[in-house]
Amino acid sequence: MRRRPRKRFVTPPAADAFRLDAPAQAADAVAVLRGRALDLLAGHGVVIRHPALQAALRRAGARPARDADRLRLPRPLVKEALAATPKTVALAGKIPARDIALPRADGGFVMRTGTGAHRYIAPDGTSRPMDLRAVTEIAAVAETLSQVGFIAHPFVHGVPEKTADIHGYAALMARTTKHVWMQPYQRRNIGYLMRIAAVAAGGEDALRARPLTSAITCAFSPLEFKRMDSEVIVEAGRFGVPLHACSLPSGGGTAPFSEGGTALIAVAEILAMVTIAHHLAPGTPVIATPLIFTLDMATGAAQMACVESIQAAALAVRVLKQGFGLITHSYGMGCDTPRPGAQSMAERSLLGQAVSAAGADILGGVGQLQTATAFSPVQAVLDDQIGAMLRRLRRPPHVDDDSLNWAGLAAIRTGGHFLADPHTLARCRHGLQPGAFLRPGRQYHDASDGFTALDAAREAALAAIAAAPQDGMLPPDQRAEITALVAHADRHVPDAFAGTGPGV
Numbered sequence: 140m141r142r143r144p145r146k147r148f149v150t151p152p153a154a155d156a157f158r159l160d161a162p163a164q165a166a167d168a169v170a171v172l173r174g175r176a177l178d179l180l181a182g183h184g185v186v187i188r189h190p191a192l193q194a195a196l197r198r199a200g201a202r203p204a205r206d207a208d209r210l211r212l213p214r215p216l217v218k219e220a221l222a223a224t225p226k227t228v229a230l231a232g233k234i235p236a237r238d239i240a241l242p243r244a245d246g247g248f249v250m251r252t253g254t255g256a257h258r259y260i261a262p263d264g265t266s267r268p269m270d271l272r273a274v275t276e277i278a279a280v281a282e283t284l285s286q287v288g289f290i291a292h293p294f295v296h297g298v299p300e301k302t303a304d305i306h307g308y309a310a311l312m313a314r315t316t317k318h319v320w321m322q323p324y325q326r327r328n329i330g331y332l333m334r335i336a337a338v339a340a341g342g343e344d345a346l347r348a349r350p351l352t353s354a355i356t357c358a359f360s361p362l363e364f365k366r367m368d369s370e371v372i373v374e375a376g377r378f379g380v381p382l383h384a385c386s387l388p389s390g391g392g393t394a395p396f397s398e399g400g401t402a403l404i405a406v407a408e409i410l411a412m413v414t415i416a417h418h419l420a421p422g423t424p425v426i427a428t429p430l431i432f433t434l435d436m437a438t439g440a441a442q443m444a445c446v447e448s449i450q451a452a453a454l455a456v457r458v459l460k461q462g463f464g465l466i467t468h469s470y471g472m473g474c475d476t477p478r479p480g481a482q483s484m485a486e487r488s489l490l491g492q493a494v495s496a497a498g499a500d501i502l503g504g505v506g507q508l509q510t511a512t513a514f515s516p517v518q519a520v521l522d523d524q525i526g527a528m529l530r531r532l533r534r535p536p537h538v539d540d541d542s543l544n545w546a547g548l549a550a551i552r553t554g555g556h557f558l559a560d561p562h563t564l565a566r567c568r569h570g571l572q573p574g575a576f577l578r579p580g581r582q583y584h585d586a587s588d589g590f591t592a593l594d595a596a597r598e599a600a601l602a603a604i605a606a607a608p609q610d611g612m613l614p615p616d617q618r619a620e621i622t623a624l625v626a627h628a629d630r631h632v633p634d635a636f637a638g639t640g641p642g643v
Contacts, residue, residue: 168454172399173462176406177214184211185362185411189369195418217410220417221463228381228424228466230289230318231349233339233612237317238349239288241426241466241500247533248500249288250471250526252281253507253514254322256293260478260508260515262600268296269514271310277506278314279607280516280600286526287505289318289353293514302628305331309621312339312352313611320383321354326367329374331628337378338620339613347379355383355428356416358408360393369415376420383428383468384412389441390433390451398447402455405429409459426501427465429455432510443510444474444486452490453497460498469494470511471502471529472522477509479518479593488525495529502526516604520596524574531571575599 154160184204187193193210197203201210230239239249259273260266267273274295281290290311298306304324312319312335321336323329332354340346356371358364375382386408388394390401409427416423431452432441442448452469460467471494474486491502504511505526506519536542544562557563575595579587611618 168399169458169462172403172406172454172458175403176410176458177217179362179403179407180212180217180411180414181214182211183362184209185364185408187364187369187415189364189366192369192415192419196415199418212411212414217414220414221410221465223417223421224413224465225422225424226464226466228426229350230353230381231351232289232318233316233351237288239318243500245534247530248471248495248502250284250286250502250505250522251289251320252277252287252291252505252519253473253503253511254291254293254320255511256507256514257296258509258513260513260517262517262597262604266513269293270297271295271306273514274307274310275314275607276516276604277514277519278311280519280603281505282315282317282607283599283603284505284519284523286523286530287317287519288501289320290315291320291503292322294324299629299633301325302328302331302625302632304328305335305625305628305632308332309335309625312336313613313618313621314607316612319352321352321380323354323367323371325632326370327632328628329367329370331624331632333374333378333380335621335624336380338617338624341617343378350378350380353381353383353426355385356412357385357387358412360386360388360408361404362408362411364411364415369419372412372416372419372423376416376423379423381424381426382412382416383426384409384416385428385430386412387430387432390431390447391436392432392434392441396434398451398454401431401433401447401451402429402458405431405451405455406458406462409465410463413465425465426468427459427463428468428501428503429459430470430503431455440475441510442475443470443504444490446489449490449493453493456494456497456499460500466501467499468501468503469499470504471495471499472525473504473507473511475510477513479508479515479521479596483508483518484521484525487522491525491529492532495533502529516600517593517596520575520599521592524576524592527571527574 186209200216201212204211228241232238259269281287292308292311295303295307305328321332336352337343337346340351354371354375356368386405388401388404390396394401394404413425416425431448432443433445433447435442456467456469459465471491472487474483476482505522506514547560576592
């Protein structure tokens, strides 16, 4: 039997200097995705693998769907949760000067360091698995970065695997005055992490009054929720800790292969988490956190800084912020290459500009490389400078007679200049200073043997690491109590997984 020839896949030609792109979409993308996200939750629903939450949602009006454990969330149920979710979030530091109020009164953003990285690119360029020493170095550098408002604890190697999140969190919590983002990796560990936070805050009541930590809870894309993430919501509500409701869809894998389809999955999952939080822990602050990826079908690798991921992230932020009024958090830094350099700087600058322009309240990923699998403190220093530039870019320039120097301009003489003009003298020091970014002339560049911004960032990172206090920033009694909690977790968490131990 004669076979039909298979159709050959042809990549459509991209627009260039001589070829036009497809016409722009005329529809209001925010309105379309807002409606479709509510339709998806009401008509198809989400899988909830937590019996108590299933029961609570059913009592509140959720309806069974066609799959086991799947519930449809009617529009009134979701809208009730959105209306009840706090519209402001306080992220406290260990000292009041490090407190963050979101949304910011100036309409700007804060940044946070990358998380999840398994490799550490040290300032000298060597690479190793992320370890506790790397955590202390990350804290030392992040403590000095003016644009970084809080720090995320990374996964660490060289400690018991089942308690790695506890070890990393404890090390970071002891070594910064800034707010710390908690990322549990095991359901049994959530209680330990919250107790460490309470010790660092000075007690459970002190933690509720000043939440110096916030926690991530994630969807299991597409449209499923594991028991662990529901437990994070319960514990966050118990301790008054804000939640980062995180969706991590990959276009072509766990989401449709289009910018709009990927953004839709993220928006729907985050709305479901807002609804879950309202019924598990009413009044808990929730930060909408779409972290977007696209699969490279040639390699199977996820990409966070390709054009498609950047557009989907910016679109998701716009829908969540403009369409639903939520505080938003997304990758604003990051790249798909493993080392700091030209590609890294180009990709993270494009990502940061798109997401900040969309109105994100938090730009994540400072220092992260290779699709969030590696961390470089040198890159973190450079990202801090990019963040300062993005912040200034979001500020509209003043245009009035004073800012235009209309009087001086209207009286300028032939061959005149503004070098000594009072207007210039009053404003010339208000420009953003370059920091690690350098602006030398060729003569100075050559005389310095080609010293670059990368070299300046390396020096800044090394100086921060050298200046950090050896014993951290907590009093001895708090350090001892946290050390005891970590030791208790090492003894009992493995037994709890085996079903023989008491847990925390």
